[in-house]
Amino acid sequence: MAYVNPKGDFDRDTDYLTDRITADGRDGYPVEPGRYRLVVARACPWANRAIIVRRLLGLEDVLSIGFCGPTHDERSWTFDLDPGGVDPVLGIHYLRDAYDKRIPDYPKGVTVPAIVDVPTGEVVTNDFAQITLDLSTEWTAHHREGAPQLYPQPLRAEIDEVAQRIYTEVNNGVYRCGFAGSQDAYDAAYDRLFTALDWLTERLGKQRYLVGDTITEADVRLFTTLARFDPVYHGHFKCNRSKLTELPVLWAYARDLFQTPGFGDTVDFVQIKAHYYIVHTDINPTRVVPKGPELGGWLTPHGREALGGRPFGDGTPPGPTKPGEEVPAGHRAG
Structure with a gap:
């Protein structure tokens, strides 16, 4: 679309x-x-x-x-x-x-x-x-007992504002780079994307989560782009000023969420790479899927606990993934 x-x-x-x-x-x-x-x-x-x-x-x-x-x-x-x-x-x-x-x-x-x-x-x-x-x-x-408040009423205006900028500049911004049809369009898209990532770096350097002190809808929306950044967006979409692993604040933030139940256990890196590199034949006509990057770093300590915050607020983490819905072992980090 x-x-x-x-x-x-x-x-x-x-x-x-x-x-x-x-x-x-x-x-x-x-x-x-x-x-x-x-x-x-x-x-x-x-x-x-x-x-x-x-x-x-x-x-x-x-x-x-x-x-x-x-x-x-x-x-x-x-x-x-x-x-x-x-x-x-x-x-x-x-x-x-x-x-x-x-x-x-x-x-x-x-x-x-x-x-x-x-x-x-x-x-x-x-x-x-x-x-x-x-x-x-x-x-x-x-909702399950202990379900988190991902869209709490008192924070909705701020969540909406942050999420809108994330959508236009980051979630959609990587696509704007990848599918640019001219050098000028690509250059402008690239600058917009990394301006937004610098803004997020500044914001997340001072607080553990994007809005308030718990995980919200805004964090979910940013996480799915960050999880795909090095496997596909950095190379395939030419978003290559920096890898995620070269952006210390965002890399630590992404690892914090990845290691939180409900986030990393939904990410299938094999399917992610297959989709982008095989389907986008206008960008990658050979349909060759790269073997990298190395994914073990997703499970390394992130140190974000020092900023405080409570991932689920007064709630609790979700339990194990429902049988039949697990990401295959060979498709995960670590």
């Missing part, structure tokens, strides 16, 4: 299916345990957010999850990781089928995350930013 404009700038199409699943069902989709399926791909940073939030809030038993494979063609993400290449709940191979069920010949890009209404087989929403906020605010009746 993106294109390069005549000036060479990368533009992301943000016209999503915006129906919401709410506690009162005002859009026609009430929160109901077992009714919906969250469709994701571990490779995708936008989907990785939803995986993390679902796990932190303990929604595994009320909102099922389907994993697409890391690669796709121009038609759709596919369930090629499942036996027979078919999602066991939705009964489809192409995620596009759920989009077409909602809007015949769906004219836009088929994206993840998407939430599908299982009884009808139709996509309800692919509005990735709203999905995680609604998991925090509309699904509260089904």
